[in-house]
Structure formats: C-alpha cells, structure tokens
Amino acid sequence: MSYPDELKYSNEHEWIRVEGKIGTVGITAFAAEQVGDIVFVELPSVGDTLTATQAFGVIESVKAVSELFAPVSGTVVEVNDILGDAPETIASEPYGDGWLVKVELSDPSEVDALMDSGAYEEMIDAA
Amino acid sequence: MHKTPLDATHRALGARMIPFAGWEMPVQYAGIVEEHRAVRTAAGLFDLSHMGELWVRGPGAASALDHALVTAPSRLKPGRAHYAMICAADGSVIDDLIVYRIADEEFLVVANASNREAVAAELGERLTGHAAALDDASLRTALVAIQGPRSRELLQAHCSVDLEPLKYYGILSAEVCKRPALVARTGYTGEDGFEIYLAWDDAERIWNHLLKEGSAAGLIPCGLGARDTLRLEAGMPLYGQELDRETTPFEAGLGRVVKLDKPNDFTGRSALERAATGAAKQLVGLRITGRGIARTGYPVYLPAAAEAVGRVTSGTSSPSLGHAIAMAYVPPEHAVEGTALEVGIRNDRAAAVVVPLPFYRRPS
Incomplete structure (x- = not known):
C-alpha cells in the first residue's frame, strides 16, 4: 500500500493535501482496505464547519459504519459529488478521484501537527 | 478464545479474523461483496466449526425432544431434518436450531455458537427422566459448508455417495475426500448447498482439497461477513438480532415452526398458545x-x-x-x-x- 510523500496524515487515517489555504481531505489506502467494500458515504455540505479530530461524516461498508474524523479545522468549500453514485472510488483511488472534501483551513498550523508518510507508515506497521 | 481446526489455514489465506461468540473466526478473505457474489453465482466455502453439535441418543430420544423443543422431532424420518427452536416457559426463544434425525434413536441438534452452552444446559435438564442422553460433541466436530449453485457438482467429485437424490433438509453418511462425514443439504445462504459435519482433525484436508479442486469453477473461501449478507437477503433470522429472549417465534414470523398440534406437553406450550393468537x-x-x-x-x-x-x-x-x-x-x-x-x-x-x-x- 502506498502513502504519498506530499500528503500529511492523521492518526484517524485521513490524509490532507494542502495547496495555499485549501486542503483536500481523503482517507488512506490502509483505511479504505480496513473498511472493506465501500457502499455509502455521508459528507458535510459546502459551508459546513469542520473541527480537527471531530467526526465530520461516515463511510459505510456492507458490514459496518465508520466515522470520518477531520484532520484539520476549516470550512467546506467543495464536496466530491461523484462519491454519491460511486463510493467505491474511495478505495480504488484513495489519493485521487476518491477524495472527500476540500476545506479552507482556519488554522494552517494544525497541519504541522500531522504525520508525514514515513511516520504514518510506522504507525500502521506498529498496529 | 476457541480456535477452529482451520485457524492457520484461514490466516494463510489472508482472512481477517474477529472474535465471534468466543471463537476466532474469519469475517472476510477477498471481501464481503466478492464472496457474496461467488455464493450467488458459483460457490463459496465456509468454516462453521464454531457451531454447537449436540447429540441426543437413546430409546426415549424422540419423545424427549418433542418435550424439549417446539417442533416434533419424533415425526422426522431417519435421514431428515427440520428447523426448530428451543423456547423458555414464557415462550421466548433460547435458540434456533437444526434437528437432524440420524437414526431411530439418534438425533443431532445444531445450535448457534453463542448459545451452545445455554442449549446444552437446558437440553440436559429437559432430558432428565427420559431414556435419552446428551453428548456435546461441539469441540470435536468440525463443520464445513459449501454453498451456491455449483456446490453439488463440486462436492460430488469428492463424495462417495450420489448427492442428486439428497433432498433439501436431508442428511446422509458418506466419505468426503475419503474421510467419514455427515453430509446435509442445508445452509444459511438462500442457495442450494451442503453442510459437512466431520471429525476435527479431518477439516484441514477436506477444506484444502475442496478449495483447490473447486477454484477453477469459482469456489472461494467465504467469511462470516458474507454469511450475514446472504442470510439477510434470504430473510433468515440471526439469533441475537431477530430472535432473543424478548421474542416469540410468532413475532418473528416463524409460528409455523411451533407444532401446537403435537399431543404432548412441551416447555413454553401455554405461553406459545397465547402468543399464537396475537403478537405485540x-x-x-x-x-x-x-x-x-x-x-x-x-x-x-x-x-x-x-x-x-x-x-x-x-x-x-x-x-x-x-x-x-x-x-x-x-x-x-x-x-x-x-x-x-x-x-x-x-x-x-x-x-x-x-x-x-x-x-x-x-x-x-
């Protein structure tokens, strides 16, 4: 499983790609594999506020419901609409078309507290 | 935590293992949806060795079970089975069961893993005074199920007995992969399929053999995750969800299982007669x-x-x-x-x- 170097990772298995004030958020390949066949995702709406470490949505497999936790705080500026019809994209392209939301960061320094890919991979290997 | 005789086999196949009813069990291998589809279109192989196998034997076995369960096992012919329940005096369900009549004086009662001890204790008590003895063979009996439209041809290749005449809810003795087994045409998936009761130490040989020879036909190992989605689509109850000590068979839509026409008294009879007239x-x-x-x-x-x-x-x-x-x-x-x-x-x-x-x- 891959964990791209340009992303930052939370210990709840979300990643974020920061470009200026905007962060794109998704779940890692590890998390997608753990969830299993993804059949449903519930995401916030544009304008909603995310708070770092707080739940902001759910992802469901055939078997179970898992919560999504925000890696950073901010305001939702875009939601990945294709996931309504094709939630399986989260697993097939976790770092590409399977992204979840884009947020305008309210406190960019929160990103510094996240893990780089090496630290994230170490956390998974230790689990 | 109990381990089935196939524990190492599951891990080698890459199964994700979870604790379930006191057992470490595979929940999935390739993925629940892929396993589910294999059972609907080809065949799937399940390890169900966690289930409880309780033998009831003796000249009074049939009448003892008529007294203990809501069904009438005395009406079963040897080689036949039915779906049954053991209820409490208040009419609630202690467990749902499959009862196989193996011979005139020999029955195999299969209980859910989560209820095995409760059923064994309750049956033991209800058999008292009857010429029947209980033998809990759960920890020396393995159970492998092959389910799906191709299950008969795949099992037939390794079975000493012609399976074509074996009807739904029938059971027979046979050799599977040259090992003695009881082969039943039962399952929990809504498809044609077989459940194979065998000695603990024969499970690995039979599992590996069936899987290796069947993979070209689409047979794959399936876990408890697919078992749950398959039974749910088939509208079959799961104890602990649809059935429990707060629920009567009538409320669960399973009133037909309760044989109120049988002549003898049985545990739960008067409560179930009331439940039959109107459910909450x-x-x-x-x-x-x-x-x-x-x-x-x-x-x-x-x-x-x-x-x-x-x-x-x-x-x-x-x-x-x-x-x-x-x-x-x-x-x-x-x-x-x-x-x-x-x-x-x-x-x-x-x-x-x-x-x-x-x-x-x-x-x-």
Whole structure:
C-alpha cells in the first residue's frame, strides 16, 4: 500500500493535501482496505464547519459504519459529488478521484501537527 | 478464545479474523461483496466449526425432544431434518436450531455458537427422566459448508455417495475426500448447498482439497461477513438480532415452526398458545428507498411522527439487489406490505417501505 510523500496524515487515517489555504481531505489506502467494500458515504455540505479530530461524516461498508474524523479545522468549500453514485472510488483511488472534501483551513498550523508518510507508515506497521 | 481446526489455514489465506461468540473466526478473505457474489453465482466455502453439535441418543430420544423443543422431532424420518427452536416457559426463544434425525434413536441438534452452552444446559435438564442422553460433541466436530449453485457438482467429485437424490433438509453418511462425514443439504445462504459435519482433525484436508479442486469453477473461501449478507437477503433470522429472549417465534414470523398440534406437553406450550393468537410486534422486511443504510438498533417511525414505533434488527446494502434492505420489528398494524415507514439514520430520516420476505429468492 502506498502513502504519498506530499500528503500529511492523521492518526484517524485521513490524509490532507494542502495547496495555499485549501486542503483536500481523503482517507488512506490502509483505511479504505480496513473498511472493506465501500457502499455509502455521508459528507458535510459546502459551508459546513469542520473541527480537527471531530467526526465530520461516515463511510459505510456492507458490514459496518465508520466515522470520518477531520484532520484539520476549516470550512467546506467543495464536496466530491461523484462519491454519491460511486463510493467505491474511495478505495480504488484513495489519493485521487476518491477524495472527500476540500476545506479552507482556519488554522494552517494544525497541519504541522500531522504525520508525514514515513511516520504514518510506522504507525500502521506498529498496529 | 476457541480456535477452529482451520485457524492457520484461514490466516494463510489472508482472512481477517474477529472474535465471534468466543471463537476466532474469519469475517472476510477477498471481501464481503466478492464472496457474496461467488455464493450467488458459483460457490463459496465456509468454516462453521464454531457451531454447537449436540447429540441426543437413546430409546426415549424422540419423545424427549418433542418435550424439549417446539417442533416434533419424533415425526422426522431417519435421514431428515427440520428447523426448530428451543423456547423458555414464557415462550421466548433460547435458540434456533437444526434437528437432524440420524437414526431411530439418534438425533443431532445444531445450535448457534453463542448459545451452545445455554442449549446444552437446558437440553440436559429437559432430558432428565427420559431414556435419552446428551453428548456435546461441539469441540470435536468440525463443520464445513459449501454453498451456491455449483456446490453439488463440486462436492460430488469428492463424495462417495450420489448427492442428486439428497433432498433439501436431508442428511446422509458418506466419505468426503475419503474421510467419514455427515453430509446435509442445508445452509444459511438462500442457495442450494451442503453442510459437512466431520471429525476435527479431518477439516484441514477436506477444506484444502475442496478449495483447490473447486477454484477453477469459482469456489472461494467465504467469511462470516458474507454469511450475514446472504442470510439477510434470504430473510433468515440471526439469533441475537431477530430472535432473543424478548421474542416469540410468532413475532418473528416463524409460528409455523411451533407444532401446537403435537399431543404432548412441551416447555413454553401455554405461553406459545397465547402468543399464537396475537403478537405485540411483527418482523418485517424493509426496502430503504431513502438515502442511507439502516443498521441494527436504528429506530423505525411512522412518516413524520416523533415517537419510534419499532427498531431495526439487521440491515445492510444488499449486494444482490443493489439497494439497502433491513429487517425490523414494528407493531402488527404497521406490518402490512406496502406500508410507508421511516428509519432514523443518525440525524436524518430515510424513507422505507414494508416488503415481503425473503428479499432474494434463488432462480429456480
């Protein structure tokens, strides 16, 4: 499983790609594999506020419901609409078309507290 | 935690293992949806060695079971089986069972792993005074199921007896992969299939042999995850969800299992005679037409009403049907096919409609 170097990772298995004030958020390949066949995702709406470490949505497999936790705080500026019809994209392209939301960061320094890919991979290997 | 005789085999196959009813069990290998589809279109192999195998033997075995269970095992011919329940005096369900009559004076009662000890204790007590003895063979009996439209041809290649004449809910003695086994045409998937009871130490040989020889035909190992979605589509109850000590067979839509016409008294009889005349709740199938997936415990409402009238017992996204399905208990007056209901899913309500069970019926 891959964990791209340009992303930052939370210990709840979300990643974020920061470009200026905007962060794109998704779940890692590890998390997608753990969830299993993804059949449903519930995401916030544009304008909603995310708070770092707080739940902001759910992802469901055939078997179970898992919560999504925000890696950073901010305001939702875009939601990945294709996931309504094709939630399986989260697993097939976790770092590409399977992204979840884009947020305008309210406190960019929160990103510094996240893990780089090496630290994230170490956390998974230790689990 | 118990381990089945196939524990190392599952791990080598890459299974994800979970604790279930005191056992370490495979929940999935390739993925629940892929395993589910294999069973619907080809065949799947399941390790069910966690199930409880209780033997009841003796000249009084048949009449003892008529007294202990809600069914009439004395009416079974040797080589036949039926779905049964053991109920408490209040009519609630202690466990649901398969009862096989192996010989005139020999029955195999198969219990859920989660209830094995409770059933063994209760049966032991109810057999007292009858010429029958209980033998809990659970920890020396392995159970491997092969389920799906191709299961007969795949098992036949390794079975010493012609399986074609074996009817649904029939059982026979045979050699499977040259090992002695009991082969039953039973299952929990809604497909044709077989359950193979065998000695603990023979499980690995038979599992590996069936899997190796069957893989070209689409046979894959399947875990408890697919077992659950398969049984749910087939409208089959799972103890702990649709059945429990708060529920009678009549409420679960399984009143036909209770043989009130049998002449003898049996535990729960008077409570069940009352339950037969009117239930407080009724199990229904729901098709979720709104957004989301109903899960165990979610509340069920009348449209726009504030107070819940029922609750979901099982729910999933149906791999065969492509939409969310659920089973739920609601008051009988809201259990009519076509009734519009709502399921509370987190902070929202999803529209649902009462549909007949099962959700899925195999093509005949």
